[in-house]
Amino acid sequence: MISRRHFLAAAAAGLALPRYAVARTTLPDGAVLTTVSDGSLVLPGDFIFAPMPEAELGPLLAELGVSRDRLTPECNLALLQRGDRTVLFDAGAGPDFMPTAGTLPDALDAAGIAPEAVTDVVFTHAHPDHLWGVLDDFGDPMFPEAAHHMGAAERDYWADPATVDTIGAARATFAVGAARRIDELGDRIQTFADGAEIVPGVEAVLSPGHTPGHMAFRTEGVLILGDAITNAHVALARPEWPSGSDQDQALAAETRLRLIDQVLADDxxxxxxxxxxxxxGRLERAGDGFRFLQS
Incomplete structure (x- = not known):
């Protein structure tokens, strides 16, 4: 297994590790699961923290060493290579969302993986940093040979013309951008439901709340979470707290707790x-909450 820590140490020593590989593991069936970077986001703290209990939030953030005002989360896409399939989970932000994101094409190029070699793009949900990279700089499909897979409820929600008027002003551009890309992809998108085997050995796990039809995916002892758990600080220390990043905050909290229980129960x-x-990485219990342990 190659973690980012090992990768950076090896790079400093001049060892030939793939520079696109932020983290990597070999699964029991021999498939290789890698995370590749699409850069990072820059977010105001209130995007996540606004609905949380302020009197408890301040001391917790101080304890965790997290800024109240500004967050810069990484964007890590899962890349699964199994047999003749090269499966990318989400498509990154593309060139139009945020200047600090959209580096996936460079990461794939460094990996020696041409966009045409990607056989499947599987979406956890349709937020900009997960969907907008599905079109290239010219508005054409970034992965022209790939089957594109999105949960039916998620696709229907973002394709609905009423969504832009009901999602709220802060997320209206999310709705416009998602609808445009879903329309451009058209019948390239194959829809699925909870429990479906999307590609061989990959099972869909409904995980709503962050978006209405958000999906996680399970394969060979790994759960690919998407944004069902959006950070390794408050979302784990206090998973029951509402997060401003979630569209249905109460449902998202229920989903987080359910998934954490599943992750721990099934190791x-x-x-x-x-x-x-x-x-x-992995999760472990820590006081009244949980902690992320990097692999």
Missing amino acids: LQIVGFHLPNGGM
Whole structure:
């Protein structure tokens, strides 16, 4: 297994590790799961912290060493290579969302993986940093040979013309951008439901709240979380607290707790899109909450 810490140490020593690989593991069936970087986001603290109990939040953030005002979460996409399939989970932000994100094409190039070699793009949800990279600089499909897979409820929500008027002003651009890309992809998108086997050995796990039809994915002892757990600080220390990043805050908190219970009960490794140091690791109990341990 190669963690980001090992990767950086090896790079300093001049060893030939793939420079695109933020974290990597070999699964029991021989498949290789890697996280590749799409850069990072820059977010105001209130994007996550606004609905949380302020009197308890301040001391907790101080204890965790997290800024109240500004967050810079990583964007880590899971890349699964199994047999003749090269499966990318989410498509990154592309060139139009945020200047600190959208580096996936460079990461794939460094990996020696042409966009045409990606056989499947599997979406956890349709927020900009997960969907907008599906089109290139010219508005054409970034992965022209890939089947694109999105949960039916998620696709229907963002394709609905009413969503832009009901999602709230702060997320209206999310809705416009998602609808445009879903329309451009058209029948390239194959939809699925909870429990479906999306590609061989990959099972969909409904995980709503962050968005209405958010999906996680389970494969060979690993749970790919997307944004069901959006950070390794408050989302784990106090998973029951509402987060401003979630569209349905109460449902998202229920989902977090359910997934954490499942991860611990089944001793699963996790991959989180915005978790630190490549996003690959495990969870353990820590006081009244939980802690992310980097692989």
